[in-house]
Structure formats: C-alpha cells, structure tokens
Amino acid sequence: MEHHSNIVPWEIISKINGFTIKYAKVNDDGTLDYEDFESKFSSKTKLASLSHVSNVSGVINDVKRIAKVAHENGALMFVDGAQSVPHMRVDVRDLDVDFLAFSGHKMLGPTGIGALYGKKALLEKMEPFQGGGEMIKEVSFNQKTEQCGIGWNDPPWKFEAGTPNICGGVALMEAIKYLENIGMSEVLKYEKMLTEYAVKRLQSCCTKLILYGTSDPSLKCGIIPFGIVGLSSHDIALFLDNYGIMIRSGFHCAQPLHQVFKLQSSARASFYIYNTREEIDRFVEILKEIERV
C-alpha cells in the first residue's frame, strides 16, 4: 500500500548495499495484512518500513503493533508519516518508532520541506549522508600530513549540510503552530465527520459510483478513492474541474496498490480542515451529473 516514496529509495539502496526487500500484502479492502507483515520478519531483518496512513485509501495502519514486532526481532521501525502527521496527533514515543518522516506540503506548509524524526541515540550513531557547511564541528588542516581532520556536528545539524531552506522552515513552523492551535485531535475528529458524511451521501445518491477500499470511517482518514462505471478517473477529474472541484486522478504515486485493486487508475477525493459539508453536497450533486454522461 506504499507511496512510491517508500518503495523507490529502498529499491535504489538495496542495489547499492545488496540487501533484500520483502513486501507485505494488503487485504482486498485495502487494509494491511498484519499476519503477512509479521511473517516477513526474521533474525536478518534490519528495518521495517510502513506508511502510517495510506495516501490512496486513507487506511490508518497500526504502526505501534508493527514497531513492537520489529523490535522483538531486533529490527528498526521507519514510518512514513506524510499522510498522518497533518491529520492526527502522532506521538512518536507512544508508537515507539525509530524514524518517522513527514512533509510540509500536506499540512498547510510549503513544498520542498519536510522533517525526519529519529531517536537521538540512533542519529548519534549514524554517519552523515551529505557534506558541507553547518554539519561539522571542525575541519582542521594538519600541516605535517597535509590532510584534513573532520569532526561531525551533533544531530540534527550533522545531517543538514549547507545553507538550509530557511523560508521553508519558518513557513512550516507557522503551519504547525496553526494546526496545533486548532488541536490535532479536533482536526481528526472534523475530518472523520466529513468522511462519514461523504461516504453516506455517496452511497445513497450515486448509483454508478464504486468506492475502493474500506469505507469504514473508523479505520481511515479523510480520503475517499472512487470510480464511476464507464468513466476513467481523468474524465471524472476533468468534469469536476469544470465546477471548481479539485480531486486527484491517476495512481497517486502508489501504482502497486492499484495493481492489487486491479485498477487502471482511481479518482481520489480528500478532505481537510478547510472543507465543509456544503462542499460535499455540491461534490455529490456534480457526481450525479457525471453519472448521467
């Protein structure tokens, strides 16, 4: 169920470092097959990587459960939080994950910036992956050997070589403050209300519409993947675009999950704090028009 961003980097580095990647299955409703995931662990497993929330189906994964199994097997746990951090309270200590990444552009912040959380002890052990200014404590030149000696800075600066994206950092901080002022629990509550309302309306009003994955709002965030019989996802998106409604169409950077669902592509409606029930009503009315095409 992973976004390509949680597949491709591992594939690239596996070719360099020569390790094997095992992929866990998903159930027909798009939820994670936990038993299959847990069966993949062995004494050789170094790291488990899982999205907290699927960007296609909105399914919320029990990363705490997987983290526990990972640690029991001596592995580390990485979580892709791009779709969870903007939508709910995420406590990395409670989840006991070793690493968690998220992006600014999905949480009212700018593009091109995100954050990686890592347990301090692990970050201290890790080598930098980039070189430049700021990430060193000192660079000394030995006149006798004519060689440079380098001492790394402390985390996180050790991993932040060069002049940082200052504007992006300031803007992301303001976005975080804005969301925290609302309260992440309130954000999730509101999104779930919208999702539940939208699913009910879609199921009752649209006859040619197919909802992909689970429709149980208790299992997911505010994402509804769907299709309309006889129309491609792009036609649906272009039609809605005429009415000022923006959805995403295509693979959503998660082609393997579409293969599981046996779909050419999907349309995806997603909600956030700025959306309203009235907008959902409008969305449903336009979909009813589309069904008449």
Add this chain to the structure above:
Amino acid sequence: MSTVEDYVARIEGTCGAEKDLIVIFKYDKKDEAIARILKKAQLKNSLAGIIFELAFHDVSFRVYKSGKAIFRGIKNREQLNEILVGLLL
C-alpha cells in the same frame, strides 16, 4: 500564421495505466480553440455545453468547457500534434 502553440498551453500525460494525453488550452484562447474543434470534429455527444464527446480521424476525445481536452489511444505526442493541427488550424 497561427500555430498549435497559439492555442495550447501544455500537454500532459495522465498518471495511470491508461496513458491518455490531456491538452490544456491557453486561458484566453480556450473558447476560440473549442469553437474551432467543434467545427471540425464529429460531435457524438454533449452534456449541457460542458462536455463534448468528439471524434476526429478515428480518434475519440472529450473536450471540456474549462479549456481541457483528453485524448485516448494516441500513439505518441507527434500523432497528437498532427491531430491538433487538423483541429485547430
């Protein structure tokens, strides 16, 4: 002398297995582009003047009043360009 670029802002491949091509017309030229297309292509269906389902030289496509068109079953961008020349010029 007019060119396709006078009407077309950009062409995008769709994300998905379908591999369709979406043509986005320039905002200030979209109405003229749609009018030209409607003159030359065969209208198969339309919905409230918002969507036009059309055919041109055995290629089926839809044009949206918002100024976008989606073309299916196109081999490559060169073929699409030839079709656009036929439709727009």
